[in-house]
Amino acid sequence: MNEAPQTKMSEPVAAKAYKALERMIVTLALAPGSVTTEGTLIENLGFGRTPIREAIQRLSWEGLLEIRPRAGLAIAPLNAPDWLKVIEARRGVEAVLARAAARFVTQDSAALFRNAAFRMQKAVVAGNAIAFLEADKELDEAMAAAADNPFAARLAAPLQTHSRRFWFRYQADTGLAQAAEGHVQIIRAVLDGDEKAAAREADALMNLLRKHAEAASRY
Structure with a gap:
């Protein structure tokens, strides 16, 4: 990577x-x-x-x-409790996309995943939250392309954008490395063609984000 x-x-x-x-x-x-x-x-x-x-x-x-x-x-305003709603809405569709991406990943789409992982890890080293968000969006686009399910991708895209906005507001200062590791685990499962692992890691990432959202809602 x-x-x-x-x-x-x-x-x-x-x-x-x-x-x-x-x-x-x-x-x-x-x-x-x-x-x-x-x-x-x-x-x-x-x-x-x-x-x-x-x-x-x-x-x-x-x-x-x-x-x-x-x-x-x-x-749009930012109300911390809404982050939990966004994550719950994302949970199922992220697993669908990850599972499909692992099933249909090609050499070309694999290159997109590796590129997103490279940029994400580079952002972590630099401590650059904005660069990390750009890499995260690149990963979402790679997932949508590989999954070949435009219906799921259209459903996921706005939820992903809302989630990035909440994350930048409440977690960017402390959560770069942990967030990157969660994403990299999904990428590895997809590149391995392991559908079950890809869905499991996608759910694990949603669990991590949920913990951040729960903490933010207590501010």
């Missing part, structure tokens, strides 16, 4: 705008409960109106912001 990262293929502008705006929300650069505008986002992110609007629509559907006509865009 110490291979050098591979070069990514170019992405459509709309996908880049979505990822940039999602990153700002997840890393709290756009503060929970704050209000911004389409024009401000266009100016700050450097994308045109159409890709920004597409990103806004998608993030609104995912529950990360609220479109308020003539009043701007309200960033």
Whole structure:
């Protein structure tokens, strides 16, 4: 898992705008409960109106912001007890994806998993929580691609984004190494083609996140 990262293929502008705006929300650069505008986002992110609007629509559907006509865009608040709800919703679908990924993993998708693991371990060494979140998203995308189940992937994606946001708020300062180990265990099981182990490790990661969420809800 110490291979050098591979070069990514170019992405459509709309996908880049979505990822940039999602990153700002997840890393709290756009503060929970704050209000911004389409024009401000266009100016700050450097994308045109159409890709920004597409990103806004998608993030609104995912529950990360609220479109308020003539009043701007309200960033979703962060209520610690909601993290538990997100994790419980994720639990079943993560096992489905991990099991399917182990069953269908190919040489190409295996490279994506190794690249995500490399970036995740590099982020841990650097103590860089934002880089870790980017690697975590890369892993989720690799899992979705390998599992070949777009229905499960579409269900999981917004829950994963909400969970990253909670994790960044409540756990990023202390939980990098532990979180990385949980993810690496899933990757190993997938690359071994072990469906049962992959589902088991996915559930173990949800248990770890649940413990963090329970602690956060007591703050």
